[in-house]
Amino acid sequence: MSAGRQYTDADQLAAALTAAATLVGPTTAAAVRAEAMVMHAAILAGASGRPGPNAPTGRYRASWQVQVYPRRHGADAIVGTFAPQARRLELGFYGADSLGRVYAQPPLPHVSPVLATMQGGFAPRLAAAVMGAML
Template identity: 50%
Template structure:
């Protein structure tokens, strides 16, 4: 490695950090959304009746300094009840429920977490490999 060129190489790499991290985070957000939707397609997760719940899962990107973020979620009110269950409870209009949990978010997050370092290692390779 030529040390005379090191400062220029580091400068070029620094310019790539934000875009590469943002790209990787958005990619992982899309992957998490797909995993959740896949698990919300029948047992052991919730059954599909109309597909509206499964289709309601969205990834909302947001900016952060030198990178990006993504929030994956649903605005459907049944999301929490499907994930955690609603055992021996009354809802807000007095209906009694004995609904077991159908986890689909937690297992998806756990699966993604196990593979989380690899995409970011690849991003580092892209950042510093092309310097």
């Protein structure tokens, strides 16, 4: 569909909508993948020293992964880690662990600031990608 074009014939309109619909899924998937990669990079940057956690070995940063699952009309993305220290680093930990060791570990947020920064702009960026596919 081209911007500003008016369709007087229902068949022309239907064909234009069908053509646009075939582009929406791949365009949405590409936009979701791009957002996930930006989020991943921002989390890794936040996990590379203060105010986030220090990264003496790099193993924690290396544990973060991006998984994108294409769907018929878009994609789902997961940015995450299975590292056992992730929760403690993000939220802090005060008290005794299962072995009786006592901690007063302050939070070192490196995920929540990224989510707060990216969340508001996600829908407009996705909408812009979809509109770009339809024009």
